[in-house]
Amino acid sequence: MLRGTLLLFLLVFSxxxxxxxQRIVSLSPDLTEMLYGVGAFPRIVAISDFDTYxxxxxxxxxxxxLDNPSFERLAGVRPDLVVINSAQAPFLEPALNALxxxxxxxxxxxxxxxxxxxxxxxxxxxxxxxxxxxxxxxRQGLDRIARKTxxxxxxxxxxxxxxxxxxxxxxxxxxxxxxxxxxxxxxGGRMALPPAKSGYQKLNKEDLLAINPDIILDFLQAxxxxxxxxxxxxxxxxxxxxxxxxxxxxxxxxxxxPHASQRMVQTAELFAKRIHPELR
Numbered sequence: 372m373l374r375g376t377l378l379l380f381l382l383v384f385s386x387x388x389x390x391x392x393q394r395i396v397s398l399s400p401d402l403t404e405m406l407y408g409v410g411a412f413p414r415i416v417a418i419s420d421f422d423t424y425x426x427x428x429x430x431x432x433x434x435x436x437l438d439n440p441s442f443e444r445l446a447g448v449r450p451d452l453v454v455i456n457s458a459q460a461p462f463l464e465p466a467l468n469a470l471x472x473x474x475x476x477x478x479x480x481x482x483x484x485x486x487x488x489x490x491x492x493x494x495x496x497x498x499x500x501x502x503x504x505x506x507x508x509x510r511q512g513l514d515r516i517a518r519k520t521x522x523x524x525x526x527x528x529x530x531x532x533x534x535x536x537x538x539x540x541x542x543x544x545x546x547x548x549x550x551x552x553x554x555x556x557x558x559g560g561r562m563a564l565p566p567a568k569s570g571y572q573k574l575n576k577e578d579l580l581a582i583n584p585d586i587i588l589d590f591l592q593a594x595x596x597x598x599x600x601x602x603x604x605x606x607x608x609x610x611x612x613x614x615x616x617x618x619x620x621x622x623x624x625x626x627x628x629p630h631a632s633q634r635m636v637q638t639a640e641l642f643a644k645r646i647h648p649e650l651r
Contacts, residue, residue, distance in 0.1 A: 547566040
């Protein structure tokens with residue numbers, strides 16, 4: 372009887388394991404990082420051109436842009452699961468469905484959605500316990516930073532997420548409702564802008580002057596050649612800004628900053644050092 376029960380258990384376990392995805396394509400860097408965090412990275416067979424973490428991503432096939440990968444090459448790696456961000460879905464989901472591929476769509480526009488995405492990825496890959504542990508360590512990291520900044524002054528912050536390199540044209544900023552804004556708050560700052568519908572909005576110089584923030588965090592998404600120039604040069608055109616006048620414009624070009632994954636703890640730590648240098 373015991374032998375029969377054990378055999379039945381092994382058959383059920385083998386069947387369940389066979390249903391789990393074994394060939395995963397991840398088309399969003401933040402989701403690749405979550406797959407790594409829950410222990411499913413060895414099953415990834417291809418990624419986007421923008422994946423750089425972990426280092427092992429360099430050894431995987433890269434399929435192209437986030438909004439327009441090579442679907443021919445994607446089909447060629449024979450995935451049994453394609454993981455995409457909800458922001459990519461309008462561009463990618465119809466084509467993926469037409470190819471008959473199984474799609475996992477995760478949303479991570481806020482910190483709570485990041486935790487939900489981790490759990491969804493963990494459940495889908497059979498790594499739920501690892502996902503719960505990842506959520507716990509990420510939450511603990513953010514809570515630790517929040518406790519350090521809780522009693523400090525809350526300077527008004529503008530978080531620039533994109534602009535034309537070398538200029539102050541096409542300024543885009545995070546607003547309350549975006550996960551980057553949540554990280555600014557955790558890091559001891561206060562967003563200087565009111566909420567926007569999408570959590571992001573475009574600014575012009577006049578808007579910036581009217582806001583006149585205490586601190587500007589400047590994330591410049593640009594090729595390495597553009598980043599080699601002085602990132603603060605363009606801001607010197609606006610000495611009337613308090614943040615410029617008081618030398619509180621901080622470039623933040625680290626690759627983890629735009630990624631809503633467990634690496635947001637690193638982003639919150641970076642923001643806290645910029646907003647409250649006295650914490651060092």
